[in-house]
Amino acid sequence: MDGDHFQPDFTLAPGALGQLMPMYLHLDSDCRIRAAGPTLLKLMGTDVIGADLRAVFSLRRPAKLRHAHDLAQAMRLRMNLRRAPGTGFKGVAVPLRGAEEVLVNLSFGYAVREAVRDHGLSDTDFAPTxxxxxxxxxxxxxxxxxxxxxxxxxxxxxxxxxxxxxxLTDALTGLFNRRAMEQKLSLLLASGTNFALVHLDLDYFKEVNDTLGHGAGDHVLSEVGKILSGAVRETDLVTRVGGDEFILILPDLTDPAPVHQLGARILERVKLPFLHEGRPCRIGASIGAVLSADYSRPEAYRLLSDVDHALYTSKREGRGQLTVLRPDDPPSMGAEVSDAG
Incomplete structure (x- = not known):
């Protein structure tokens, strides 16, 4: 039996139809827009009433349109607004009973997020269901x-x-700390990279603390940190390892000459008085150094022990100088001592 026998005729006012389908189009037989849902009017503009569908939308399916019923026969519709941003729609069209007109219901499909963003839509622009x-x-x-x-x-x-x-940072000077020094030392030894290890200890620093106070001592340590950072290359590591002791790691150095040159610059600069609250703080420095290339199998504990020994050799020989210790392996070359002069 024909199902239409069980479907009574009914009429919906445009407002009610707009509530059910906010993006409907009512087209006459010549594809002119007679009415549209409120959301679609928001996108198209109210001046489209009476306009040809093809002037408002570019049709992708069906590609050719001669009569409104061609839309209903196409089953699935694809079209884009001609005005920017060219919003895309999918839809379906059904013929209206007793007329050559069609009712088209459109949706955004997968592009709904872009449409909401582009047109500022909210939940009131969609059917509640x-x-x-x-x-x-x-x-x-x-x-x-x-x-x-x-x-x-x-x-x-x-x-x-x-x-x-x-x-890894010393809070007072902003330099790296002992932990960072140990990490860098391990990395260089593991990679087989040659380097110079330099140990610096301040001379007469205790007198500054005792006579001018710990504030002056902290100021001196910070200033020495700046001097050391400014004297080395970007690839070098400057660390404060405790108290008034600093260790520098200088990668890719195998010759003592640049170490002596660096030490001379540092010793000269450190001898100049540091002013703290208008009062001069006078100190000096003693430096020891070793070269990893001088060791057939350089190991961290041996290097640190030898550079410490080199440092105290400088102190024992009168302070204010640098000692480069050359180990017995390879055969002893003795210690090379230089001062600021």
Whole structure:
């Protein structure tokens, strides 16, 4: 039996139809727009009433349109607004009973997020029963959550990096600390890279603390840190390893000459008085150094022990000088001592 026998005729006012289908088009037989849903009017503009469908939309399916019923026969419609930003639609058309007119219902399909963004749409622009709003809100909620997670991850990485930097940094001078020195030493030894190890200890620093106070001593340490940082290359590492002791690691040095030159510059600069609250702080420095290339099998404990011995050789010989210790392996070459002069 024909199902139409069980379907009574009914009429919907445009307002009621717009509530059910906010993006409908009512076309006459010549494809002129007689009415449209409120959301579609928002996108097209109210001046399209009476305009030819093909003047408002570029049709992709059906590609050719002669009569409004061609839309109904196409089953599925594809079209884009001609005005920017060229929003795309999918839809379906049905013929109206007793007339040669058609009713077209459009949707955004997968491009709903872009359409909402481009046209500033809200939930009131969609039918209350349209699941696309729930899906859109879920997508937006997911994007918001993912955005917050990304921000949290960035904050955690930043906090971790800051904690790692703090763990390797001397709080007073801003130089690297003993832990950083030990890490750098291990990396260079593991890679087989040659380097110079330089140990510097301040002379007469205790007198500054005793006579001018610890504030003056802290000022001197900070200023010495600046002198050392300014005297070395970008690839070198300057560390404060405790009290008034500093260790420098200078990669790719195999000859004592540049070490002596560096030591002379540092000793000359450190001899100049440091002013603290208008009062001069006078100190000096003693320096010891070793070259990893002088060792057939350089090891951290041996290098640190020998550079410490070189430092105290400088102090024993009268301070204010640099000693480069040349070990017995290869055969002894003795210690090379130089002063600021």
């Amino acid at each position: 349209d699941l696309v709003i729930e899906l859109l809100y879920l997508a937006e909620a997911k994007a918001a959550v993912m955005g917050e997670l990304a921000k949290m991850n960035l904050r955690l990485r930043s906090a971790k990096q800051q904690a790692e930097e703090q763990a």
